[in-house]
Amino acid sequence: MTSKFELTALDALKDKVADLPQVDNAAADAARARQDSLTKPPGALGRLEELAIFMAGWQAVETPVINKAQALIFAGNHGVCAQGVNPFPQEVTVQMVANFEAGGAAINQLCQANGADLSVIALNLDNPTRDFTVHPAMSAEETLSAINAGAAAVDLDADILILGEMGIGNSTVAAALAHAVFGGTALDWVGRGTGSDDEGVKRKVDVVERAVALHGDANGLEILSTLGGREQAAICGAVLAARAARIPVLLDGYICTAATAPLFAVDPSLLDHCLVGHRSVEPGHQKLLFAMNKTPVLDFDMRLGEGSGAALALGILRSALACHNGMATFAEAGVSDA
Numbered sequence: 001m002t003s004k005f006e007l008t009a010l011d012a013l014k015d016k017v018a019d020l021p022q023v024d025n026a027a028a029d030a031a032r033a034r035q036d037s038l039t040k041p042p043g044a045l046g047r048l049e050e051l052a053i054f055m056a057g058w059q060a061v062e063t064p065v066i067n068k069a070q071a072l073i074f075a076g077n078h079g080v081c082a083q084g085v086n087p088f089p090q091e092v093t094v095q096m097v098a099n100f101e102a103g104g105a106a107i108n109q110l111c112q113a114n115g116a117d118l119s120v121i122a123l124n125l126d127n128p129t130r131d132f133t134v135h136p137a138m139s140a141e142e143t144l145s146a147i148n149a150g151a152a153a154v155d156l157d158a159d160i161l162i163l164g165e166m167g168i169g170n171s172t173v174a175a176a177l178a179h180a181v182f183g184g185t186a187l188d189w190v191g192r193g194t195g196s197d198d199e200g201v202k203r204k205v206d207v208v209e210r211a212v213a214l215h216g217d218a219n220g221l222e223i224l225s226t227l228g229g230r231e232q233a234a235i236c237g238a239v240l241a242a243r244a245a246r247i248p249v250l251l252d253g254y255i256c257t258a259a260t261a262p263l264f265a266v267d268p269s270l271l272d273h274c275l276v277g278h279r280s281v282e283p284g285h286q287k288l289l290f291a292m293n294k295t296p297v298l299d300f301d302m303r304l305g306e307g308s309g310a311a312l313a314l315g316i317l318r319s320a321l322a323c324h325n326g327m328a329t330f331a332e333a334g335v336s337d338a
Contacts, residue, residue, distance in 0.1 A: 003154040003241035007147050010140050010221040013240075017267045021246045024060035031056030034063070037329040037337075051275075051297070051317055052324035058248045058273050059159070063325045069116040069314055070158035072238055073100060073107060073307050074150060076230035077128035078169040079137065083207045085172040087195050090128065093168050096306075097122050100166070106304055107164060110311035114318065116162055121153055123230035132176065132211045136226040138233070143221070146230040150237030154245065161242045162277070162314060164252040164307020165231045165259065168194070171282065174258035176208045176227040178284055181261040182291045186212065191254070191282040224262040232259035239263060243273050250310040250317070253280035253303065257288055264292055275317075278302055278309030 007013060031053045036042050043049065055064035075097050077090050099105050100120040111118040123146055129137040138146070154161060167173075171193030178189040186208040190201060215226035224233055232255075239260055242249050251257050251274050263270040271292065278298040279285055289296060297313035330337035 001156040003151050003156055003245060005151040005241035005244045007144055007151070007237070007240070010143060010225060013221060013266050017270065020243050023057040023272060025057065027060045027062055028053050028057035030062040031324065035324065037331070038327040039330055039333050039335050040327070045323060047297070048320040048323055051320040054275065055248055055317070055321060058246055060246065064321060065325070066159045066318055066321060068155070068158050069160045069162060070155045071107070071111050071116040071118045071162035071164070071307055071311060072153050073118065073120045073164045073166060074123060074231035074234040075120065075125060075166040076123045076170070077125050077167060078173055078229050079128045079131035080133065080172055080207060080211070081128070081169040082131045083133060083203065085200070085204045085207055086169045086193070087200060088168050090168045093166060094125050096166050097125070100306070105306060106308045107306045107311055110308055114311055114314040116311055116314055119153065121149070121234065123149065123234060129229050132227050133207055133214065136215065137228055138225050138230070140225055143225040143228070143233050146233035147237035150234030151241035153234070154238050154241040154247070156245050158247055160250060160314065160317065161238065161247050162250045162307055162310045163235050163238055163256055164305060164310060165235060165255055166306050167229060167231050170229055170231065170255050172204050172207060173227065173229050173232060174255040175204065175284055176211050177223060177232065177261045178258045178288050179208055179212050180215070180218070180223045180227055181265045182288070184287070188287055189284040191284055220266045221262050223265060228259070228262065235259040236263055239271070239274060243270065249274040250277045250313055251275065252277055252307045252310040253305060254282040254285035254288065255305055256307070256310070257285065257292070257294070261288070268292070275313070277313035280309070
């Protein structure tokens with residue numbers, strides 16, 4: 001069953017926040033008590049314990065499970081590529097989508113290895129967004145359409161949602177979104193992406209500076225419309241639909257995390273049900289994680305995108321729940337906890 005969550009206007013989200021599900025503190029407390037009763041010293045499993053408690057709070061049960069993991073990869077193309085910010089042509093987006101569909105990418109292998117059902121959703125690749133150094137990247141209607149496409153792709157039977165992206169030029173988009181929401185300088189947020197040289201990085205910094213200055217009056221989801229792309233908007237829609245259905249989310253790296261920055265700008269609590277799968281080597285990601293108060297599950301020097309870090313983190317999450325649900329308590333094992 002797919003989500004029926006729908007956003008009708010960009011400024012309507014702030015009125016929905018209070019009606020969205022919150023973490024179930026009673027279930028989280030019960031899971032914490034269970035962790036303290038298992039045959040180990042309290043806290044000995046470190047972040048695995050925290051992850052199990054997180055899942056319990058959002059699934060609203062003491063012993064959460066992952067029977068079905070859904071992975072969604074959204075793909076889009078960007079008008080800002082006209083500024084020469086990308087070392088690869090935009091045709092690569094279409095080619096990589098075909099590779100995903102044929103099962104030949106890293107994300108295919110990681111989803112198979114860690115037990116996730118993968119869907120790839122291409123969003124009007126023949127019609128890139130507008131160049132945001134000149135115009136808003138998308139109209140409000142285009143933004144809403146992409147948000148709602150992302151929301152509609154969420155499987156309500158999923159126990160965890162993995163999100164990733166593909167789109168040539170979208171590391172520049174990520175830097176612009178992060179800069180617009182969290183400030184600093186453009187240089188704070190710009191990295192090499194898919195392989196920009198020093199001159200390419202300078203070009204990206206200039207583009208991000210100009211774009212954020214041009215659209216400086218935007219706020220909330222208007223930032224997504226002026227500086228984002230269709231895949232970023234779809235990620236936001238999927239995050240919102242998952243929240244409405246109490247489905248925890250594993251975000252991927254820098255680009256995927258930055259895609260949710262406009263949601264954070266509306267209300268930071270909109271990301272309470274989201275984990276970040278890994279810390280990207282893109283320099284802006286560390287700053288973004290600090291600004292969002294998010295601790296990544298993994299730090300493996302990855303920068304591939306396409307949901308790869310989040311899919312890898314799914315294995316850690318499954319391990320956390322295996323320990324949480326399968327270990328014996330001191331009483332069950334007949335072991336003294338004194």
